[in-house]
Amino acid sequence: MQDDNTRQPDQKTTNRPDIHSLSHKDLLALFEELGQPKFRAKQVEEWVWEKNASSFDDMTNLPKSLRAALSERCSMGGVKEVVKQVSQDGSRKYLLRYSDGVSVECVGMPSRGKLAVCASSQAGCAMGCAFCATGAAGLTRSLTAGEIYEQVMHVRDDFDTRVTSVVMMGQGEPFMNYDAVLGALRKLNSPEGAGIGARHLTVSTCGVIPMIKRFANEPEQFTLAVSLHSAVQRTRDMLMPGVKKYSLLHLYDVMGEYVDKTGRRPTYEYALIKGVNDTEEELASLCDFCRSNLAHVNLIQLNNVRGSKFQPASEARAQEFVRRLASVGVEATIRNSRGSDIDAACGQLRQNVERALRR
Structure with a gap:
């Protein structure tokens, strides 16, 4: 038996949707609202679904300001x-x-x-x-x-x-x-x-x-x-x-x-x-x-x-x-x-x- 806390779920999820629940269309709308180009949606999806990122800070090909904005708008879920x-x-x-x-x-x-x-x-x-x-x-x-x-x-x-x-x-x-x-x-x-x-x-x-x-x-x-x-x-x-x-x-x-x-x-x-x-x-x-x-x-x-x-x-x-x-x-x-x-x-x-x- 082993206790492992390597990936902590986001505890501050009130009124913020889990990004796993957002469709591609939802992400496009979000990035349009944030004044970001459409290709950002594809970048985020790759981090979420393929790389299993545990934090928005992991998304190193996104500007730091965008990572902060995403963190304010969404949670990362996590287990x-x-x-x-x-x-x-x-x-x-x-x-x-x-x-x-x-x-x-x-x-x-x-x-x-x-x-x-x-x-x-x-x-x-x-x-x-x-x-x-x-x-x-x-x-x-x-x-x-x-x-x-x-x-x-x-x-x-x-x-x-x-x-x-x-x-x-x-x-x-x-x-x-x-x-x-x-x-x-x-x-x-x-x-x-x-x-x-x-x-x-x-x-x-x-x-x-x-x-x-x-x-x-x-x-x-x-x-x-x-x-x-x-x-x-x-x-x-x-x-x-x-x-x-x-x-x-x-x-x-x-x-x-x-x-x-x-x-x-x-x-x-x-x-x-x-x-x-x-x-x-x-x-x-x-x-x-x-x-x-x-x-x-x-x-x-x-x-x-x-x-x-x-x-x-x-x-x-x-x-x-x-x-x-x-x-x-x-x-x-x-x-x-x-x-x-x-x-x-x-x-x-x-x-x-x-x-x-x-x-």
Whole structure:
């Protein structure tokens, strides 16, 4: 565990917009008001989105008087790294705090010269999934597109290497914060942002059906993952009460429409829970749900969470799921567990830090 205050959020943000929230058009209007040439907007955007500047003073190709004027008009946003945990496998988990005191988690996962980031879309989550540490704490607020983007840049700068993929699988339900998530994805994809290929940007949803339909109509080839966790309705309703109103039959139909419209293969996330969704009935239902769908099943070894009644299924059971799914023509893999020696579960680090502070 490490406490790092290398990047402090701007504390004097009253009535000053975060510059990450300003569009190119907004910046052009601002510079016209300040009597500055239009090219200044491009310079500022490069500092904000590509270089991840932490202060207007960092913008050394801008006149000092302009930097002062920008500081009076806008804030830089920014995050404070409250805690960093480093795993033996090289993964790093961060608890980051924004200027209003709200904190979120994100994770950097290096592998064979690549760097993946798991980012949060909300502080907390309202979906209430029974096995999730984040869901137990409830929702604090949604994040802005800039705040989501800043998580990725924080990890990039800490590793001092380019981020090659991002998964929106951290805290929150991304499709309950759709516009901000899409804005962050587009900036992460943009050559004037992080420059990450669209197919390497993944959104994971519990199955918010109206937003899956909307996502299918977006022009970019972003990747979709659906947290399934059971293909038996009563089990899924118990595990995932936040999407109880969306039936598995409806989800099945919508995912077929998604594949037909996009031609892209979605992933179904399935956390194997001993005695709950690893039974023969559950396996047979999962095979039936996936067999005629273009899909990949990502089997997850459940993280141990303090106070949880759920336990992970055995490795042998996970292998049996892979074998049986393969027998009906469905590719499945067991997700390599990263950071198992630290607070790996979403929301777990935040909970443990807050618990320690209350002592």
